[in-house]
Amino acid sequence: MSLPDRFHPAVSAALAAIDVTALRHVFFVACGGSLSIMHPAKFMLDQHGTLPSDVFNAAEFVARAPKRLGPGTLVVLCSMTGTTRETTAAARFAREKGAATIGLTVEPGSPLGNAADHAVKFEAPYTTGVPIDARDSNYSIIYQIVMGLVARSGGEDLTEPLIASLCNLQGVIDRAQESFAPLWDRYAEHFARQDVIYTMASGASYGAAYSFAICVLMEMQWINSQAIHSNEFFHGPFEVLDETRCFVLMKGVDSTRALDERAEEFLHRFGKAENILVLDAQSLDMTGIDARFRGNVAPLIFFDTLWRFIYKVAEFRQQVMLDGRRYMKKLSDY
Known part of the structure; x- marks a missing residue:
């Protein structure tokens, strides 16, 4: 079967070159913010397909060396710049074991792009400062890979409603920015004075909470x-809650909303x-997005809109975003 014309051409080419019907396992592998998109990708595959999958930090993927890795497995990797050493090493390791590999990066000619069998380019405004259409983001690309896998492996073909939804996503994000703006004004100055802020979510949105915690707040x-995790909260972490603790809760609209x-x-x-900033996806105008x-x-809406919030927080803290980091992109010997 062929994928829709509006699918990313590199995704279509990669899936055409892989014998999807022979796949028995999928690995989603990355580090940091790129790892965060792997959680919703697995969530989507779990709910729509029958292929088993795992999410791995890239360095642990190599160190753990899963026995099932090999021919008949697919490893999907991501590194924004394509220069993450651990992720590049994971791509090489997977190929040595006979697995098929797809590498997502903004630079197809990067080390990751060269290490993977198939390089797929995405756009990221966080490193360039240039606004993008959400259909070109890493979330969008990995969702196309997942639903392409589902369709080509004999599952329900939802590739057309998926790509139609992704093409409408930027408008949804723009409307969400307007919807959430009063929250940013209400919470930014107060949150800027905090030295601890917890994030919470479940299901497809957990990756966005993870990314906001480690790659933005920290x-x-x-x-x-x-x-x-919203349920793990009740198995220990809720003991830190009192009237002084700050939380960002992302309420999704998938099957884990309860x-x-x-x-x-x-x-x-x-x-x-x-102290409790709640972002509720149910309150948003998602016209143009298929209900499924x-x-x-x-999570992409949450992640994108929270960048607007954190820049307001940064202004109050007088802490420069990106360039103010002490170690990231400043050191090479770690």
Whole structure:
């Protein structure tokens, strides 16, 4: 079967070159922010396909060396710049074991692009400062890979409604920015004074909570953080909650929403409203997004809109984003 014309041509070419019907396992492999998109990718594959999959940090993937890795397996990797050493090493390791590899990067000629069997370019405004259409983001590309795999492996073919939804996604994000703007004004100055902010989500959105915690709050603003799964919250982490603790809760609209609702109720029961920033995907105008994919696009909306929030926080903290980092992109000997 052929994929829709609006699919990324490199995705279509990669999936055409791989014997998808012979695949028995998929590995999603990356580090940091790139690892965060692997969680919703696995969530989508779990809900729509029958192929088993795992998400791995790139260095641990090589160190653990799963026995099932080899012919008949696909490794999907991502590194924004394509220069992440661990991810490049993971691509080489996977190929040595006989696995097929797809590398997502903004630079197809990068080390990762050269190490993978198939390089797929995506766009990222966070490194260039140039706005993009969300259909060209890493989330969009990996979702195309996942639903292409599902369709080509004999599952339901939802590639047309997926790509139609992704082509409408930027408008949804723009409307979400307007919808969330009052929250940014209400919470930015208060959150800027904090030295600890926890993030929380579940399902497809957990990756967005993970990324915001480690790559934005900790990396960009030196604010201590931890991404907490909305149900794991009740198995230890809720003991830190009091009227002084700050949380960002991302309420998705996928099948795990009830987990987020339970967490929200507890946060407001024992916390203080001014410390609890709730982003609710159900409140957004998702016109143009197929109902079957609204839960999947929610984390991209959260991730994109929270960048607007963190820049307001950074202004109050007088902490420069990106260029203010102490170690990231400043050292090479670690």
